[in-house]
């Protein structure tokens with residue numbers, strides 16, 4: 539199968555592309571920063587081209603190069619906060635529209651895109667219960683409202699044109715090389731792995747990490763089916779406070795220097811109780827145990843730094 543990955547040289551894209559190629563697919567990756575990832579180990583199955591999702595012609599060009607059976611859009615502005623609304627709007631909203639419209643015009647029926655857990659907003663909106671895909675969306679940040687609108691855009695293309703479009707709401711994706719988006723739960727592992735001190739404002743702040751290899755597997759499975767039962771799915775993850783994550787890191791690195799300014803923070807946490815049964819059941823997914831993933835991240839970082847690996 540031929541697959542076009544938009545925004546594929548970032549954090550999640552290269553892992554997804556590797557998984558797609560391992561299953562015998564051919565990938566064209568279009569990214570505004572094409573040199574940010576290395577694909578030479580995957581041979582001729584991957585072509586990387588430079589292109590900007592805010593430019594409709596760039597997506598049309600990429601489709602003409604790839605002749606894809608599937609398109610996935612991962613291109614987005616992460617970690618931009620509330621600044622630069624024009625750039626955010628063009629990349630997040632117009633970019634998504636360009637993707638859907640080009641797919642429609644050029645007859646590519648299957649499209650997958652990344653929404654986010656951010657659409658749900660604070661856990662306090664729901665109380666102490668799991669949140670599913672039918673619950674209300676209370677996210678108020680620029681990022682969250684754009685993801686919410688992306689889900690609306692997808693619904694319009696599904697309803698009006700019959701496209702097979704599926705959105706995934708990843709939770710807090712973690713991995714050794716994550717630098718954009720939510721990074722406190724990442725730095726709680728990676729900085730101690732390097733022997734560096736790290737501190738956070740709140741010990742009870744909750745997160746819902748999912749390892750980048752697990753979310754890449756989610757995207758791969760959802761992309762490779764012709765259609766999904768639902769238009770959008772929660773990835774879910776492993777609900778954990780930063781304090782408990784620090785304790786887990788100390789099981790592997792007893793000298794880890796992780797500090798907290800305050801005890802609380804739970805009540806200020808984003809959505810961390812998530813029902814992902816829809817996704818896990820339909821796509822027969824299980825995630826690796828989170829403790830094992832923490833150890834993997836520690837050792838990925840230590841291998842990069844030339845430090846001795848730690849054992850479980």
Ligand SMILES: NC(=O)c1ccc[n+]([C@@H]2O[C@H](COP(=O)([O-])OP(=O)(O)OC[C@H]3O[C@@H](n4cnc5c(N)ncnc54)[C@H](O)[C@@H]3O)[C@@H](O)[C@H]2O)c1
Nearest residue numbers: 545547548549550569570571590591613614652654708711
């Ligand atoms: N990483 C997370 O924790 C997380 C959580 C929830 C949702 N998501 C979503 O998953 C998707 C991928 O996330 P990621 O962590 O790989 O992000 P990333 O920032 O690492 O990757 C995004 C890629 O998009 C590219 N890009 C930016 N502007 C572009 C443009 N105009 N044209 C073409 N490409 C452009 C970037 O160069 C980058 O390679 C995003 O939509 C993100 O919002 C990520």
